[in-house]
Amino acid sequence: MSRIDSYCDRCGGCGPAMNRRNFLAATGGAALATGLGPLDFASSLFAATAPAPAGKAVVHVVFVRPLKTPLISWPGGQTDVGAMQALFAKMITDAAEKTGIQLDLKSAPLENKDQINAYLEAIKGAPPDGLLVCAMELTQWPEVLHLVENRGAVPTVVYSHLTAFTGNMQKTRQVPNTFVGATPDVDWLAFALRMLNTVWRMKNTRLAVITRAHTREDESKDVVADAFGTTLHMIPAARFDEELAKVDAGEEVKAMADRYAADAQEIVEPTKADIIDAARNYIVCRRILEAENCQGLSYDCLGRPNPVCIAFSRLLDEGIVAGCEADVDAALSMLLTQSLFDRSGFIQDPSPNTVSNTLIGAHCTSPTKLEGLASAYRAPYKIRSYHTRTGACMEVLWPVDREVTVMKFIKPDTIVLGSGRVVSNIMQPPSGCCRTAVEITVDGVEDMDQAKGFHQLFILGNLERGFRAYCQLAGIKAVHI
Secondary structure, three states, X not given: OOOOOOOOOOOOOOXXXXXXXXXXXXXXXXXXXXXXXXXXXXXXXXXXXXXXXXXXXXXXXXXXXXXXXXOOOOOOOOOOHHHHHHHHHHHHHHHHHHHOOEEEEOOOOEOOHHXXXXXXXXXXXXXXXXXXXXXXXXXXXXXXXXXXXXXXXXXXXXXEOOOOOOOOOHHHHOOOOEEEEEOOOOOHHHHHHHHHHHHHHHHHOXXXXXXXXXXXXXXXXXXXXXXXXXXEEEEEOHHHHHHHOOOOOXXXXXXXXHHHHHHOOOEOOOOHHHHHHHHHHHHHHHHHHHHOOOOEEEEOOOOOOOOOHHHHHHHHHOOOEEEEOOOHHHHHHHHHHHHHHOOOOEEOEEEEEOOOOEEEEEEOOOOOOOOOOOOOOOOOEEEEOOOOOOOOEEEXXXXXXXXXXXXXEEEOOEEEEXXXXXXXXXXXXXXXXXXXXXXXXXXXXXXXXXXXXXXOEEEEOOOHHHHHHHHHHHOOEEEEO
16 A cells, blocks of 8 residues: 555544535535636636746857868768758747747857957947857867857857867866757757746846735835845735735635645545635735736745645746745745746755655645646645644645755855655655655765755756756856755
């Protein structure tokens, strides 16, 4: 019997349980009657699109190669280099359209330092937000290095499709804020653009920070996060409750409550009123984001009798930053993860298992779209009480034996990073902790009690190399957890 199969239906002393059938009978089963898919809703309020920053990242693309390919070289005279450039250009153009980048692609190749200097002079007054250099010829690496060393502060990715031997690109790889992607995988160009767009997005995103420490005098105050440029928009916690008082249990709220109840494996402790209140919180979050022109939020939510956990899970499934406890570093980590990989992370309280040397991460909210926003997969979940035995939250069950990444900013210029596998979901009872509790291995950690950081993100999939590539580009240190 699996650990999930052996799960007990009730926590002793938690109050009356409500199963899905009873809940749907009590609410009229409105969502089921719509014929909608899992966790989809009739209202336009629940559109699965994240609010975006204003404007677009401007990215230049240049090709460094001679007009006439040398017969004896690399890739050599047997290669149709013009067709290769056309392929790269198409891949880049398609990816830019999907990512929402304003692309300026220079079709005429740069083949000598004079041409490169002319390009550098042209962008001095209006440098782009990012630069993608396609290095297409073995003999042209000195020109590539000259371009990279003199392009100023523009974040730069150099793409090399089998156009260098060992040692040719080493000096270029050592230039700050530069990542050299040397791979025959042409599809990787899409990730190159995503990295450049992420640097821009981190600078142009507004996050609402809602805490009890902020007063009405702070409400119009914006703080710029060091190293990223992200705007932190301060909002007093009283604002959340004021907005909540304006939200009644209308059709939108009932639709969300019905849908989450219908798709849950089980409703254990919460009542109908608890789940409806959880849906009301989502409406409040969306209204605050819209009113304050923010693309995400982090809320000093700990101890609320009406927890925001289900609302936050929904926001994360939409690709919107929804951070617990006003932990700004965790919220910035979520923003980076969503922008780079189009998936959301699970913020958690880390607890070491010193017997098996595994790490247990527990919190009362988790995304369900663990494989990414575009994936149809949703992790199964149960609707539970908050760990204070009030309200409603989700116990999301992560897929066992899948690869996982651990990541978080611990300083403005430093992230901790690790990877491993999901071992189990910690059942409650007999354990007592936050409702979603995931046990993982972490490679290369001899004593899990010495792991760095708190509120790290668990992210499904091995994304460590992608994070490290971005860190090289953005001038961020990546240290092993």
